[in-house]
Amino acid sequence: MSLITRLLCPVLLAASLPVVAAEPEPLEVFVSLAPQQTFVEAIGGDRVEVHALVAPGESPHLFEPRPRQIAALAEADLFVRIGAPFEEGWLARLRAANPELPILDARQDIALRQLATDQDVHHDHDHGHDHHDGEIDSHIWTSPPLVRVMAGHLRDALGALDPAHAEQFAANHDRFVAELDALDTELHASLDGLTHRRFMVYHPAWGYFAATYGLEQVAIERAGKEPGARALAALIEQARHENVRLILVQPQLDPRAAERVAEAIGGRVEVVDPLSPEYFATLRRLATLLVAGEDR
Incomplete structure (x- = not known):
């Protein structure tokens, strides 16, 4: 094989191959x-x-x-x-x-x-x-x-x-x-049978969840403001009357007002993050907490 042939062979081979379109960027x-x-x-x-x-x-x-x-x-x-x-x-x-x-x-x-x-x-x-x-x-x-x-x-x-x-x-x-x-x-299987249909939250982030499953959230904070002394006392009285023992908070917000209510009613505070990327795990954990609260 001549030198020219050896040099041309790779070029001719490449030209004969099919052109594959590059995958576009995501x-x-x-x-x-x-x-x-x-x-x-x-x-x-x-x-x-x-x-x-x-x-x-x-x-x-x-x-x-x-x-x-x-x-x-x-x-x-x-x-x-x-x-x-x-x-x-x-x-x-x-x-x-x-x-x-x-x-x-x-x-x-x-x-x-x-x-x-x-x-x-x-x-x-x-x-x-x-x-x-x-x-x-x-x-x-x-x-x-x-x-x-x-x-x-x-x-x-x-x-x-x-x-x-x-x-x-x-x-x-x-x-x-x-x-x-x-x-x-x-x-639905977990929550439809709950006797107590209300649950307490610090920030009202679970309204659509509650509406979907026939529940009602009771929020401590409204419009970004903590309740005054009179409103806080009313929330504590409501929680006692309805036998609420669980208050949900999210990690982005100050939990101290929720902790004061929990202390007054002998309840507990649990962190559930509505902004978590772990969507399925978060909603399952919320349901588990609500069911566990029913048994107390």
């Missing part, structure tokens, strides 16, 4: 809270890279997006908002930085509740604001059936952004929904 998705990250990853699989703005342990009520987060978000493929307190203040800046950024509202097609009155209200998605007198409860993810609604919109949004993998998103969605349905059935 979609860059930002969400407000860690539970949302769990949902998006379940549906997007390896076709998404998801970032939660509020890190585990941080409070959404005190959170301010960092400049580097806003800069990264402006380059993202999708932002999924959920109604967290910090969103409204900087959403206009985000839209100005990237007018083309798709924004999915996780509250779409969900009847929202007011924290103060626990009444149902509806979100106006055309104009991007809520029609209500009190503060809207944004903790919609605490109800598995509502996460099911969110999951359908996530599947559709990801499929629109990456049509080549729409079938993969649909299959992942179906598996995730089956897990949600199994969790919902399990929680």
Whole structure:
């Protein structure tokens, strides 16, 4: 074989090989809270890279997006908002930085509740604001059936952004929904038979969970404020009257008011984090605590 032939053979061989299109980069998705990250990853699989703005342990009520987060978000493929307190203040800046950024509202097609009155209200998605007198409860993810609604919109949004993998998103969605349905059935089996339908919390984060399973949360804190002496005394009296022995707190907030109530009623404080990315384990633990409280 001549020198020229030996030099040309690799080139000719490479030219004869089929051209394989490079796999596109995963979609860059930002969400407000860690539970949302769990949902998006379940549906997007390896076709998404998801970032939660509020890190585990941080409070959404005190959170301010960092400049580097806003800069990264402006380059993202999708932002999924959920109604967290910090969103409204900087959403206009985000839209100005990237007018083309798709924004999915996780509250779409969900009847929202007011924290103060626990009444149902509806979100106006055309104009991007809520029609209500009190503060809207944004903790919609605490109800598995509502996460099911969110999951359908996530599947559709990801499929629109990456049509080549729409079938993969649909299959992942179906598996995730089956897990949600199994969790919902399990929680009903645990909670439907409870005699005491009220439970006490420090921060009213479990309203949608309570509504789904026919329960009622009694909150110590309202509108970010601890109760005064008279309100605290009334809560203690209510807890004694209803034989409440369990008070739920979340790790992002000061538990001292809850501990004072627990001491007065001879009860205990348990930490359950509604912002945990371990979604299924968190709701199962909550149900276990509520059932255990029934037996005391």
